[in-house]
Amino acid sequence: MTSPQTLLRGRTLNFTAEPNGPDDTQAYEYCEDGAILIQDGLIVASGDYVSVSAQATDAVVIDHRPHLLMAGFIDTHIHFPQVQVIASWGAQLLDWLNTYTFPAETQYADPAHSATMAGKFFDQITAHGTTTAVAYCSVHKTSADAFFTEAARRNMRMIGGKVMMDRNAPDGLRDTPQSSYDDTKALIETWHGKGRATYAITPRFAITSTPAQMEMAQALVQQHSDCYVQTHLSENHDEIAYTAELYPNARDYLDVYQSYGLLGPKMLLGHSIHLKPREIDALVETGAHPVFCPTSNLFLGSGLFDDAGLRGRGVTNAIATDVGAGTSYSMLQTLNEGYKVLQLQGQSLHPLRAFHWITRGNALALGLENKIGTLAPGSEADIVVLNAAATHAMALRLERATTLSEELFILMMMGDDRAVDCVYLGGKASENT
Numbered sequence: 240m241t242s243p244q245t246l247l248r249g250r251t252l253n254f255t256a257e258p259n260g261p262d263d264t265q266a267y268e269y270c271e272d273g274a275i276l277i278q279d280g281l282i283v284a285s286g287d288y289v290s291v292s293a294q295a296t297d298a299v300v301i302d303h304r305p306h307l308l309m310a311g312f313i314d315t316h317i318h319f320p321q322v323q324v325i326a327s328w329g330a331q332l333l334d335w336l337n338t339y340t341f342p343a344e345t346q347y348a349d350p351a352h353s354a355t356m357a358g359k360f361f362d363q364i365t366a367h368g369t370t371t372a373v374a375y376c377s378v379h380k381t382s383a384d385a386f387f388t389e390a391a392r393r394n395m396r397m398i399g400g401k402v403m404m405d406r407n408a409p410d411g412l413r414d415t416p417q418s419s420y421d422d423t424k425a426l427i428e429t430w431h432g433k434g435r436a437t438y439a440i441t442p443r444f445a446i447t448s449t450p451a452q453m454e455m456a457q458a459l460v461q462q463h464s465d466c467y468v469q470t471h472l473s474e475n476h477d478e479i480a481y482t483a484e485l486y487p488n489a490r491d492y493l494d495v496y497q498s499y500g501l502l503g504p505k506m507l508l509g510h511s512i513h514l515k516p517r518e519i520d521a522l523v524e525t526g527a528h529p530v531f532c533p534t535s536n537l538f539l540g541s542g543l544f545d546d547a548g549l550r551g552r553g554v555t556n557a558i559a560t561d562v563g564a565g566t567s568y569s570m571l572q573t574l575n576e577g578y579k580v581l582q583l584q585g586q587s588l589h590p591l592r593a594f595h596w597i598t599r600g601n602a603l604a605l606g607l608e609n610k611i612g613t614l615a616p617g618s619e620a621d622i623v624v625l626n627a628a629a630t631h632a633m634a635l636r637l638e639r640a641t642t643l644s645e646e647l648f649i650l651m652m653m654g655d656d657r658a659v660d661c662v663y664l665g666g667k668a669s670e671n672t
């Protein structure tokens with residue numbers, strides 16, 4: 240017996256390359272009357288409704304017209320234990336961590352709290368159209384167990400790891416070099432490659448890890464080269480100065496991580512704002528990925544990410560919310576603020592490139608473009624259904640829109656969870672959108 244098929248009908252948008260300008264119609268496929276055929280959680284075919292439906296055998300048809308169907312959004316940097324930290328007033332990075340973030344994260348030692356908040360976290364990101372996230376858990380092993388348990392229950396492709404942090408944090412929020420190694424090892428053993436879970440080795444940042452802990456991170460990366468590595472880099476001037484004090488032999492901030500062998504194409508470096516020429520050279524040489532977090536960078540007053548400068552050197556930048564310093568779970572709102580950050584530097588973010596970035600672009604940075612980020616046959620059926628007329632203000636503006644790019648720009652400037660009509664995770668409609 241063959242397994243059941245689902246046929247989603249609507250306007251479909253699928254990127255096949257990064258658009259190199261507003262008129263790059265070669266970079267995507269758009270079907271006014273389109274469809275996506277799904278079986279066993281995977282996309283069998285997508286494109287024009289007539290040809291896709293001809294391939295269906297007894298499929299259940301779900302009609303989403305006139306909405307837009309595209310690959311689910313990918314958030315490449317978010318903190319799961321900060322769901323109750325978002326919107327905390329009046330501080331820049333180091334004060335914000337000490338005043339709001341560290342106290343909130345200590346609560347995740349409690350498995351019941353971790354489990355409850357994991358449910359809330361996944362409700363939020365799904366409601367905002369995000370189907371894959373790369374997440375920081377708290378220092379407690381139990382928070383990562385809760386994160387992956389809940390992701391598995393919802394059949395979501397998730398990447399995450401417990402933060403390693405053994406100094407400059409309060410009691411109850413520090414591990415030791417040995418315990419961070421043991422807990423990370425155990426989590427990799429339990430979760431990495433299980434279903435849709437992937438582990439990210441996560442030294443939080445240079446300030447909260449001793450050299451002895453960095454050595455443990457290095458050992459883990461050597462032993463588990465198929466895991467991701469994530470950390471923070473050059474977000475704030477006080478942070479950079481303190482890092483230089485703590486690692487006096489490092490040539491610069493990135494060299495702290497580089498000297499412990501952490502850099503490579505599987506590494507994600509949150510923020511990467513105030514980079515020196517040598518650090519940019521090192522990013523180019525190693526293929527590590529800066530992660531642009533616009534709502535966070537504006538909220539904490541951290542600075543302006545130089546997207547064009549890095550791209551011009553051939554670096555593949557990812558983009559992310561960074562909740563709870565980020566102020567929205569929405570990748571649409573992330574594009575909104577990202578657009579403005581680039582405007583302030585005379586750089587421009589065209590809507591075609593913007594929507595490519597939060598789907599296939601972030602998938603490319605993760606090396607997952609054959610699994611997520613597009614509607615190509617064989618991809619996992621994580622899909623977002625978007626309504627560009629979700630609010631009265633959007634509908635009013637849409638009346639004067641004549642092109643796909645205009646519609647996308649309305650979505651990214653005015654859209655949020657209200658514009659997400661529905662989300663499919665591994666081919667199944669999520670219950671909470």
Ligand code: GUN
Pocket residue numbers: 318332336340443444471474535561564
């Ligand atoms: N640097 C170290 N930890 C954090 C964090 O939780 N958020 C942000 N924005 N930067 C960090």
Ligand code: ZN
Pocket residue numbers: 316317318471509561
């Ligand atoms: Zn962060």
